[in-house]
Amino acid sequence: MTPSRFDIGISAGGRLLVDVQDFPLEEGAITFLFGESGIGKSLIGKAIFGLLDESEFRVRVNGMPYSEYRESAGAIGARKNGFFMFQEPSSHLNPLLTLEQQMKEGTLSRAADPLGAARELWRDTDRKTLPRILPVYPKAFRPSGGEKQRILAAMAFTRMDIALAEGAGTPGGARPPGLFVFDEPTGSLDREARDRFLDRLFARFRLKHETILLITHDYGMISYVQSRHRDLGRDYRFMELFVSGGGARTREFDPSLFLTWLGGLGAGPPATAKAPLLRVESGIRVFGRLLRFSQPGQEGGPHALSVRPGELAYLKAGSGIGKTTVAKIVIGLQKADYFRLEIDGVRLGDVSPRQYWRRHLWGKKMTMAFQHADESLNPRASVGDTLRILNVKTMHDREGVAIALARLFDTGEIPALAGKKVWQLSGGQKQRLNLLRAFALETPLIILDEPLSALDFESIDRVLGLIRDARARGRAMLLISHNEDIFDRLVSPESLHLLESADSLPSPS
Numbered sequence: 001m002t003p004s005r006f007d008i009g010i011s012a013g014g015r016l017l018v019d020v021q022d023f024p025l026e027e028g029a030i031t032f033l034f035g036e037s038g039i040g041k042s043l044i045g046k047a048i049f050g051l052l053d054e055s056e057f058r059v060r061v062n063g064m065p066y067s068e069y070r071e072s073a074g075a076i077g078a079r080k081n082g083f084f085m086f087q088e089p090s091s092h093l094n095p096l097l098t099l100e101q102q103m104k105e106g107t108l109s110r111a112a113d114p115l116g117a118a119r120e121l122w123r124d125t126d127r128k129t130l131p132r133i134l135p136v137y138p139k140a141f142r143p144s145g146g147e148k149q150r151i152l153a154a155m156a157f158t159r160m161d162i163a164l165a166e167g168a169g170t171p172g173g174a175r176p177p178g179l180f181v182f183d184e185p186t187g188s189l190d191r192e193a194r195d196r197f198l199d200r201l202f203a204r205f206r207l208k209h210e211t212i213l214l215i216t217h218d219y220g221m222i223s224y225v226q227s228r229h230r231d232l233g234r235d236y237r238f239m240e241l242f243v244s245g246g247g248a249r250t251r252e253f254d255p256s257l258f259l260t261w262l263g264g265l266g267a268g269p270p271a272t273a274k275a276p277l278l279r280v281e282s283g284i285r286v287f288g289r290l291l292r293f294s295q296p297g298q299e300g301g302p303h304a305l306s307v308r309p310g311e312l313a314y315l316k317a318g319s320g321i322g323k324t325t326v327a328k329i330v331i332g333l334q335k336a337d338y339f340r341l342e343i344d345g346v347r348l349g350d351v352s353p354r355q356y357w358r359r360h361l362w363g364k365k366m367t368m369a370f371q372h373a374d375e376s377l378n379p380r381a382s383v384g385d386t387l388r389i390l391n392v393k394t395m396h397d398r399e400g401v402a403i404a405l406a407r408l409f410d411t412g413e414i415p416a417l418a419g420k421k422v423w424q425l426s427g428g429q430k431q432r433l434n435l436l437r438a439f440a441l442e443t444p445l446i447i448l449d450e451p452l453s454a455l456d457f458e459s460i461d462r463v464l465g466l467i468r469d470a471r472a473r474g475r476a477m478l479l480i481s482h483n484e485d486i487f488d489r490l491v492s493p494e495s496l497h498l499l500e501s502a503d504s505l506p507s508p509s
Helices: 041-049 066-070 073-080 106-110 116-120 129-133 145-167 191-207 220-228 230-235 255-263 323-331 354-361 383-388 398-405 411-418 427-440 457-472 484-490
Strands: 005-012 015-024 030-035 058-061 083-085 179-183 211-215 236-244 247-252 278-280 284-286 289-294 305-307 312-316 340-343 346-349 366-369 445-449 476-480 496-502
Touching: 005 041, 015 041, 015 236, 030 041, 030 220, 041 058, 041 073, 041 083, 041 179, 041 211, 058 066, 066 073, 083 145, 106 145, 116 145, 116 191, 129 145, 145 179, 145 191, 191 211, 191 220, 191 230, 220 230, 220 255, 220 484, 230 236, 255 457, 255 484, 278 323, 284 323, 305 312, 305 476, 312 323, 312 484, 323 340, 323 366, 323 445, 323 476, 366 427, 383 398, 383 411, 383 427, 398 411, 398 427, 427 445, 427 457, 457 476, 457 484
Parallel strands: 015 247, 030 211, 030 236, 083 179, 179 211, 312 476, 312 496, 366 445, 445 476
Antiparallel strands: 005 015, 005 058, 236 247, 278 305, 278 340, 284 289, 289 496, 340 346
């Protein structure tokens, strides 16, 4: 991986996926790569690291056939002395070995303390969690996504620690350079856990300037890095991947653009309605856990989660606590052992028939934009049909669909977009379509689960415009998001709710 700049071309099935010229990945520096989901960020990282399958992709790197590049001394050294943290932990974790076994196997066994990096990534008040999950054989939902991400990050940090220790005994601390790729390393983490990860990453970088590519959707990292690690400004840079001419290209991303935009965000006028549209009692029992609501600085114990017309209520908790579970209980998609809620004057609970949600609430009183767009979109339907099937008067014809799409898509891409099948869309395009569906129904209550996930900066700004417009029309919105840097500025303190769990992870069988 000797070159500091890369020309990368990736295609599959005769379709150009990535066409990046002069992509900067300077040795001994950190490159943050932002951009919409599904347009090639992960492919770039895997191409440079040497992980792409030549039977699936046609790849050229710096004019070389991929097989030649992968076997070059630089690429071999980058893999041998580096680490690739996959976006999806299941791509790396072995379900047949416990987490502790995996953190001590192979190269990682050379570390003086293979578990030391993991302990750094849990806050002092939650240190009991790590010993509890180390004996676990990882499965799809066990442990949580955020816990798996921290385990993988700890493995990468351990590899960095080994490189530092082994390089210290050579003249000048020299060793063949490695490459560390972090692909969405904090997507399932709350801000405190994300910032802890960044601090530990920069702490190691200060000791040894490894070559690091950090792929993320979280533009909020910019404000934290600029405020806490600005003294290293010459050693890190921000890039953005965007679609152009049928392929993906990169450009420098000016951090001041985001910081100025962020500083201009405000909570807006408070909701004027006194009676809540939605009220959920504290004390939900589900999956053997007890979930309670509270507010920051609140005295007097748990309180109900409430959302008034015209209000953006924000439900916050650490990863894996149960925020999405609460949302799905409210929308009637998740059963619970016990819960009580009231929606527009109607009381419901765990004994209420499931059919009531389907007949009287879905698309009438409430709708939900899911964290993962594929949960609500038919992959075989066209974009136009996905909107027309909602039976909204303004979207019955082609012109109405185009007007609706223009709220989150560029005008020039709409003619080709409307006829595409959902499966042909990028992750960011699916998410925008997912959000358009939720807002188009104009139900009194809209539940937004990670609405900014998979989006680029321009799309984030447009989505916030949809939220502001919906509030102005009196819609009640319940928000779940790890984008605390953004939403903490948009949500007033009285609309902030915390979720806590009395949780117990079953002993591994």
